[in-house]
Amino acid sequence: MGDKLNILILEDVALDAELIEYELRREKINFSSVIVETEEDFTDALTNFNPDIILADHSLPTFDGLSALKITKKLSPEIPFIFVSGKIGEEFAVEVLKEGATDYVLKNNLSKLVPALQRAFKETKEQSERKNVENTLKKRDEQLRLITDNMLDIVVHIDSDGFIHYLSPSVKTVLGYNPEEILGLKISELKKFVHPEDFPTVKTGFEQVFTNNTSIVEYRCQNVNGNYLWLEAIGNVLASNSQKLRGAVFVIRNINDRKIAENKLKQYHDELEKMVIERTAELETINKELESFSYSVSHDLRAPLRRIDGFSQALLEDYSDKMDEQGLYYLNRMRIASQRMAQLIDDLLELSRLSRTTIKIEDVNLSSMAKNIANELKTNHPQRDVNFIIGDNIMVKGDPRLFQILMENLLDNAWKFTSNKRESIINFGFQDDNGRLTYFVKDNGCGFNMEESEKIFKPFKRLNSENKFPGSGIGLATVQRIVAKHGGVIWAQGEIGIGSTFYFTLNPKGDGRE
Amino acid sequence: MDVNKNLRTILLVEDDPDDVNLTIRALNKSKIENEIVVANDGFDALNYLFGEGKYADRDSSKIPAIILLDLKLPKLDGIEVLKRLRSNEKTKNATVIILTSSKETEDILTCYKFCANSYIQKPVDFNRFMETIWIVGTYWLNFNENAPSGG
Numbered sequence: 001m002g003d004k005l006n007i008l009i010l011e012d013v014a015l016d017a018e019l020i021e022y023e024l025r026r027e028k029i030n031f032s033s034v035i036v037e038t039e040e041d042f043t044d045a046l047t048n049f050n051p052d053i054i055l056a057d058h059s060l061p062t063f064d065g066l067s068a069l070k071i072t073k074k075l076s077p078e079i080p081f082i083f084v085s086g087k088i089g090e091e092f093a094v095e096v097l098k099e100g101a102t103d104y105v106l107k108n109n110l111s112k113l114v115p116a117l118q119r120a121f122k123e124t125k126e127q128s129e130r131k132n133v134e135n136t137l138k139k140r141d142e143q144l145r146l147i148t149d150n151m152l153d154i155v156v157h158i159d160s161d162g163f164i165h166y167l168s169p170s171v172k173t174v175l176g177y178n179p180e181e182i183l184g185l186k187i188s189e190l191k192k193f194v195h196p197e198d199f200p201t202v203k204t205g206f207e208q209v210f211t212n213n214t215s216i217v218e219y220r221c222q223n224v225n226g227n228y229l230w231l232e233a234i235g236n237v238l239a240s241n242s243q244k245l246r247g248a249v250f251v252i253r254n255i256n257d258r259k260i261a262e263n264k265l266k267q268y269h270d271e272l273e274k275m276v277i278e279r280t281a282e283l284e285t286i287n288k289e290l291e292s293f294s295y296s297v298s299h300d301l302r303a304p305l306r307r308i309d310g311f312s313q314a315l316l317e318d319y320s321d322k323m324d325e326q327g328l329y330y331l332n333r334m335r336i337a338s339q340r341m342a343q344l345i346d347d348l349l350e351l352s353r354l355s356r357t358t359i360k361i362e363d364v365n366l367s368s369m370a371k372n373i374a375n376e377l378k379t380n381h382p383q384r385d386v387n388f389i390i391g392d393n394i395m396v397k398g399d400p401r402l403f404q405i406l407m408e409n410l411l412d413n414a415w416k417f418t419s420n421k422r423e424s425i426i427n428f429g430f431q432d433d434n435g436r437l438t439y440f441v442k443d444n445g446c447g448f449n450m451e452e453s454e455k456i457f458k459p460f461k462r463l464n465s466e467n468k469f470p471g472s473g474i475g476l477a478t479v480q481r482i483v484a485k486h487g488g489v490i491w492a493q494g495e496i497g498i499g500s501t502f503y504f505t506l507n508p509k510g511d512g513r514e
Numbered sequence: 515m516d517v518n519k520n521l522r523t524i525l526l527v528e529d530d531p532d533d534v535n536l537t538i539r540a541l542n543k544s545k546i547e548n549e550i551v552v553a554n555d556g557f558d559a560l561n562y563l564f565g566e567g568k569y570a571d572r573d574s575s576k577i578p579a580i581i582l583l584d585l586k587l588p589k590l591d592g593i594e595v596l597k598r599l600r601s602n603e604k605t606k607n608a609t610v611i612i613l614t615s616s617k618e619t620e621d622i623l624t625c626y627k628f629c630a631n632s633y634i635q636k637p638v639d640f641n642r643f644m645e646t647i648w649i650v651g652t653y654w655l656n657f658n659e660n661a662p663s664g665g
Contacts, residue, residue: 294618302615303530306638310536313640335640342638349617 005031008051010068011084012037012060016107020055020084027114039063039071046075053117058085058092066096073100078128080120084113152253157238159247162187174231174254176224195220195228202233209235209248218255230259294352301345308338347474350405351459354481359399366394366439369404370428373411386418391429394439396506398486406482409475410441410502417445417500442501448494456492479504521548522579527559527595528552528613529587536640537582537613537647544648546655548579556590559583560598563605577608580654583630585614585621596628609654 007024011017017035024031034049036042037060045051054072056065065083072081083096083104093104102120105113148155148168154175157166163186167179175193182190187206194202198219205217215235220228232255240246312335320328367390374388396403411426418424427442448456459477479502483490487507494500524541528534534552541550553559559581561567565574581599585592592612599605611632612625625633634650637643 300615302636302638303533306615306636306640306643307530307532307536309638310532310539310640310643314536314539339639346617 003030005029005052006050007031007033008042008045008049008054009033009035010037010042010054010056010060010063010065011035012057016057016084019107019110020113023110023113029114029117037061037063039067042068043071043075046072046079051079053120054079054081055084055113056081058083058088066099069096069099069101078124080117080124082113082116082120084110154250154252156250156252157245157247158187158250159245160243161247164190165247174223174252175221175229193222195222205233205235206248209237209250213237218259229254230256290352294349302342305338305342305345309335309342312338344474347478348459351474351478351481354402354405354478354485357402359402359485361397362400364396364398364400364403366396366403366407366428367392369407370394370411373408374426377411377415381415384415384419384424385422386415386424386426389425389427389429394428394430396439398506399482402482402485406479406504409479413475413502414441414443414445414500417447418443420446436505438503438505440501440503442499444499447496447498447500448492449496450494453492453494457490522576523549523551525559525562525578525581526550526552527556527581527583527587527592529554529584533584533636536643540640540644540647541651543644544651546651548655551578555588556592556595559587559595560590563599563608564602574604577605580609580611580650582611582613585612585616585625593624593628596625596630600629609658611650611654 009017009020011020014035021033024033034045034051036045039062042063046054054068056068058065065085069081072079077100080102081100082102084107085104086107088096088104088106096104102123103116105116148170151168151170152173153168154171155166155168156164159165164183167183169179171177171179171182191199202217202219205215205219208215213236217233217235219231219233221231223229231252233250233252235248235250237248238246312331315323316328316331316335323331370390371388374386374390378384378386407428411428414426415424418426421444425444428440429442430437430439432438457476457480459474480490483504483506488505490502490504492500492502524546526534526537528537538550538552551562553562557567562569562572563574563577563581565572583592583595587595592614596610596612599608599610609631610629611634612630613634613636614621615636617635622633631654632650634646637646
């Protein structure tokens with residue numbers, strides 16, 4: 001008690017007041033005091049003197065201690081209030097203590113005054129500390145309440161016995177129920193709110209909180225209007241020392257909009273998938289039809305041609321002596337026409353087969369392929385003088401059978417269109433355009449008009465007459481399809497009388513050179 | 515038409531009269547002297563082979579030297595004829611040459627699956643057709659050793 005104390009003394013007898021002050025001084029209490037005896041002065045001192053403690057007599061001429069106690073409790077309840085009286089009956093003592101007096105001391109035993117004072121201060125200190133703690137707790141409680149009251153999510157505390165111990169008021173906003181309707185229910189009683197299909201998930205989710213410490217469940221819950229809403233519950237186990245607080249806490253969120261969007265997306269996805277399956281099936285049907293069409297083409301269209309050719313041949317063999325030159329010429333033309341049509345049919349079939357086959361990827365040596373084709377052409381047409389320049393070891397990745405058709409067509413073409421040249425040069429090689437390899441077949445043949453370079457690759461588009469250069473007009477269409485199947489492009493450059501060059505690229509991924 | 519009665523027959527299973535005509539012409543041109551029997555559909559062919567129907571009095575133990583079988587046939591198609599031939603003890607070793615317009619991989623595979631001896635696509639060019647028939651005839655009639663009968 002180092003600080004100077006303000007002591008308010010309610011006493012009408014001056015001697016008694018002096019005795020009190022004497023006792024205080026004797027006990028070395030550092031204090032200043034105000035002595036009052038009327039209600040007015042007491043009240044005034046209470047507010048203006050700021051007493052640390054009040055020592056009050058029991059009865060005064062115009063005032064009394066009990067009334068003073070009541071005023072104190074009303075205005076400054078924290079100030080310790082000690083009765084100092086001549087005599088105090090037991091009943092009265094009980095009454096004043098009940099009213100909030102800190103203690104009482106008899107005037108004939110003033111030696112007890114200072115210990116009572118000290119006890120009072122100690123008690124007051126403890127009281128104020130307790131009050132502080134209470135205030136802090138109250139504030140925190142208020143804060144928590146504010147948060148949970150204003151949360152959009154529902155917070156549920158389920159105790160270890162499975163009873164709903166706390167439920168945030170947001171249950172009203174989210175589902176329309178009053179918390180009191182649900183509070184205190186057992187978790188199993190919530191079954192009626194959960195969509196029957198989702199109940200097993202909810203049950204598992206609830207059990208998981210206790211086995212895995214946490215769990216997330218999405219489920220449908222009935223709101224107060226009877227509609228089901230999608231909710232997401234995130235649970236966490238509560239490990240508290242207090243049995244009452246143990247259990248689990250769940251944060252439940254309305255995810256209905258998200259779920260609806262997700263379902264819609266899934267529905268779109270399913271529809272799309274269904275559509276793809278249907279389209280694929282349709283395509284397969286079309287492919288099958290195409291196959292049966294090509295079958296009938298190969299079988300039915302070829303048969304009459306064979307007969308035309310056969311009987312023309314029979315005529316030539318058995319009746320040539322009965323026909324003149326012109327007649328024989330006509331017969332020969334018939335045979336050539338029928339054979340040409342057979343070739344057309346075969347080429348068309350090849351083209352349609354190409355579109356349907358899936359390619360297999362292997363390492364293919366285009367150089368040796370080109371050399372073999374060149375040798376064959378030379379052997380079949382020994383009268384021609386053609387100089388083949390073929391780059392070495394041009395390796396590509398792709399379908400060897402298709403590459404054979406591709407190279408045959410390009411080299412056949414070059415061979416055909418250089419037939420009018422005395423010295424033909426056919427060149428197969430590649431060039432590196434910034435890392436992208438472009439392969440080419442170049443000839444010094446009759447060439448073509450660049451305005452027609454697009455047409456070249458269309459089936460049956462022929463830039464030259466059949467007489468000049470025979471062919472079905474399908475070869476380059478086939479080549480283009482093969483290149484496309486290998487992820488590449490093909491284009492042509494040419495100049496009339498100078499020559500043509502066919503360039504093609506292949507899928508860079510499967511495209512390499514050793 | 516000189517037909518050597520001592521030689522085994524050639525059974526031509528073909529429904530188109532033109533093709534019958536041209537095939538017989540090609541066989542004749544190839545100097546093949548075996549008797550040529552024509553069956554116009556699959557049933558007809560099986561009747562001949564098993565000595566049934568209008569061929570009831572034929573000695574069905576005599577198996578043709580070669581059977582030239584078209585695939586597209588009325589009543590019973592070529593594949594079916596081949597299947598039945600191969601599942602019959604008498605004819606399971608007969609020489610069957612598929613002679614057809616089709617070049618479809620599927621057809622070729624099916625024929626070999628049911629043990630056709632050979633598969634030939636009729637060329638449109640009659641000269642080549644004749645050449646083919648000549649080669650077929652020479653090979654199967656002159657050079658090939660048939661399985662011993664009953665074997």
